[in-house]
Amino acid sequence: MAALPSTPSIAVFGLGIIGSRVADLLCAAGHKVGTWSRSPRPRPDFEPDPAALAERSHVLLCFLKDVPAVRETLAAIRPHLSPAKIFVNHATIDLETTQLLEKECQAAGCGFLNAPFTGSKMAAQNGRLVYYAGGETSTLEQLRPILEASAQQIIPMESAAHATIIKLTTNLISACTVQALAESLRISQAHGISADTLLAAIQGNACGSVLAGMKIPSMAAEDYDPHFSLSNMLKDSRYVIDLATRAGLNTPALRCVSDQMAALNDQGLGEFDFSILNSQFSSDQPQ
Ligand SMILES: NC(=O)c1ccc[n+]([C@@H]2O[C@H](COP(=O)([O-])OP(=O)(O)OC[C@H]3O[C@@H](n4cnc5c(N)ncnc54)[C@H](OP(=O)(O)O)[C@@H]3O)[C@@H](O)[C@H]2O)c1
Numbered sequence: 001m002a003a004l005p006s007t008p009s010i011a012v013f014g015l016g017i018i019g020s021r022v023a024d025l026l027c028a029a030g031h032k033v034g035t036w037s038r039s040p041r042p043r044p045d046f047e048p049d050p051a052a053l054a055e056r057s058h059v060l061l062c063f064l065k066d067v068p069a070v071r072e073t074l075a076a077i078r079p080h081l082s083p084a085k086i087f088v089n090h091a092t093i094d095l096e097t098t099q100l101l102e103k104e105c106q107a108a109g110c111g112f113l114n115a116p117f118t119g120s121k122m123a124a125q126n127g128r129l130v131y132y133a134g135g136e137t138s139t140l141e142q143l144r145p146i147l148e149a150s151a152q153q154i155i156p157m158e159s160a161a162h163a164t165i166i167k168l169t170t171n172l173i174s175a176c177t178v179q180a181l182a183e184s185l186r187i188s189q190a191h192g193i194s195a196d197t198l199l200a201a202i203q204g205n206a207c208g209s210v211l212a213g214m215k216i217p218s219m220a221a222e223d224y225d226p227h228f229s230l231s232n233m234l235k236d237s238r239y240v241i242d243l244a245t246r247a248g249l250n251t252p253a254l255r256c257v258s259d260q261m262a263a264l265n266d267q268g269l270g271e272f273d274f275s276i277l278n279s280q281f282s283s284d285q286p287q
Pocket of ligand 1: 013014015016017018019037038039040063064065066068069070072073090091092093117118119120121227228229232236
């Protein structure tokens with residue numbers, strides 16, 4: 001893999017909740033940015049052809065949704081992977097697809113970093129994402145100024161595979177935690193205790209978390225504007241169940257939450273925030 005030029009051109013693939021905000025941060029930091037998304041966006045840097053964008057860019061950042069999105073886009077840009085480029089996966093995908101990306105990049109002599117992240121819509125907006133970065137140290141160091149435009153922290157991982165596994169296992173905790181928070185909120189409210197009182201008690205308790213501070217107020221207000229969508233948390237639950245199964249492990253808590261999310265997704269609620277898990281207790285789901 002060749003060294004990047006001093007002002008590399010950066011391609012952002014996937015202008016969803018996170019990719020659109022990271023593209024804005026990169027532009028604001030003075031980087032040369034081009035963007036592509038499956039559905040066209042009214043941005044001056046938008047390129048409708050992913051292959052053309054890959055061809056003219058040095059660093060390819062992937063903020064796509066899931067395994068099909070990443071595999072389809074990889075197929076479109078594969079002819080343009082070369083030693084002059086680095087492909088960076090930021091999507092939360094399964095282990096098999098992570099390994100495929102690594103193999104395809106190696107075969108093309110292209111640099112590869114697997115850098116899934118944590119931090120939601122507001123963290124992306126404020127440049128406060130935390131990247132789990134698995135790949136060659138020299139590749140990470142070349143990319144550091146680019147990642148820092150949207151990062152609060154970059155945590156190096158031993159390998160690309162480890163970055164995906166850590167991203168998935170930490171999402172397991174978030175999915176089960178929000179289910180637990182929703183149950184705790186509903187029981188407390190049913191007995192006349194306000195969300196504020198519950199939240200104050202949680203935050204003084206060892207079970208307190210940033211997630212509780214974000215999700216208890218929004219669930220109490222029945223505000224399910226998406227920061228991280230139910231459909232995305234559902235696919236992550238399936239990827240982590242696959243990891244557990246490969247290790248011969250059962251994960252009863254996650255399986256239960258995954259089934260709840262699948263039922264809500266089947267009702268057409270997949271693009272709401274995953275905290276819509278709070279609506280499964282009654283018939284008050286948003287229309
Ligand atoms: N939001 C969060 O809080 C958060 C946190 C951590 C990790 N992540 C992960 O980061 C990634 C992006 O998250 P996000 O919240 O920005 O997702 P999102 O809002 O759902 O956006 C997904 C993007 O993928 C594209 N896409 C979907 N299916 C596609 C397909 N078959 N082919 C090509 N493109 C396709 C969409 O394109 P169009 O919209 O143009 O159709 C969109 O640009 C996901 O893997 C997610 O799990 C998100």
